[in-house]
Amino acid sequence: MSPWRNLKVVSDKKNLIIIGAGGHGKVVADCARATKKFENIQFLDGKYPDFFHIASWNIVGHQDDYADFDHVNTWYFVAIGNNATRHSWQQKLLKGGCKLATLVHPNACVAEDVLIGQGTLVLAGCVINILTEIGEGCIINTGATVDHDCSIGEFSHIAPGVNLAGAVRLGIEVLIGVGSAVIQCISIGDKSTVGAGSTVLQNIPINVTAVGTPAKVIKQHAT
Numbered sequence: 001m002s003p004w005r006n007l008k009v010v011s012d013k014k015n016l017i018i019i020g021a022g023g024h025g026k027v028v029a030d031c032a033r034a035t036k037k038f039e040n041i042q043f044l045d046g047k048y049p050d051f052f053h054i055a056s057w058n059i060v061g062h063q064d065d066y067a068d069f070d071h072v073n074t075w076y077f078v079a080i081g082n083n084a085t086r087h088s089w090q091q092k093l094l095k096g097g098c099k100l101a102t103l104v105h106p107n108a109c110v111a112e113d114v115l116i117g118q119g120t121l122v123l124a125g126c127v128i129n130i131l132t133e134i135g136e137g138c139i140i141n142t143g144a145t146v147d148h149d150c151s152i153g154e155f156s157h158i159a160p161g162v163n164l165a166g167a168v169r170l171g172i173e174v175l176i177g178v179g180s181a182v183i184q185c186i187s188i189g190d191k192s193t194v195g196a197g198s199t200v201l202q203n204i205p206i207n208v209t210a211v212g213t214p215a216k217v218i219k220q221h222a223t
Contacts, residue, residue: 021045025079075101083173
């Protein structure tokens with residue numbers, strides 16, 4: 001598969017460039033393929049040219065080469081797990097005039113009234129219930145459930161197997177670790193982390209790490 005740098009021919013099918021060719025990038029590409037919306041899926045990564053292939057896809061340039069591609073039929077997706085880095089890259093792409101894809105796996109169950117921001121990923125097996133709002137650049141990872149009336153702040157990551165009950169509120173750049181559970185009406189502050197397997201029974205403030213059952217704050221992050 002050849003790259004489409006400076007491509008001038010306009011087709012009905014979209015091209016997708018994924019920023020970041022790590023493990024998460026493979027999952028993103030597989031989700032994009034499952035949607036059947038993209039004719040070509042290729043990667044840009046900082047390890048190029050030493051690293052030029054991942055699974056079924058080609059890495060066609062360094063991530064800083066994103067502006068070298070024709071933007072007419074090309075969409076971009078940031079496949080970087082770190083919330084702050086993903087946030088920075090998505091802003092850079094938007095300032096560069098790039099269009100951001102939003103990817104929802106066909107095997108996810110998403111209610112009609114759910115709002116999903118651009119650049120967000122919803123993977124297979126997820127259930128997102130009615131009147132939930134998900135901000136830009138979020139990851140709703142494999143098999144996670146988000147119940148009714150939740151609000152997920154921009155660039156947050158809901159890891160595999162997480163269960164959020166109704167009316168949970170997450171700030172921006174929040175990470176909820178694998179297999180955690182959050183009871184109804186809980187708020188978790190900006191840039192906080194809930195450790196894997198935790199059970200959140202009380203509100204979590206901003207800029208902290210909380211772990212355990214029930215989850216307790218063990219670390220205050222530097223601001």
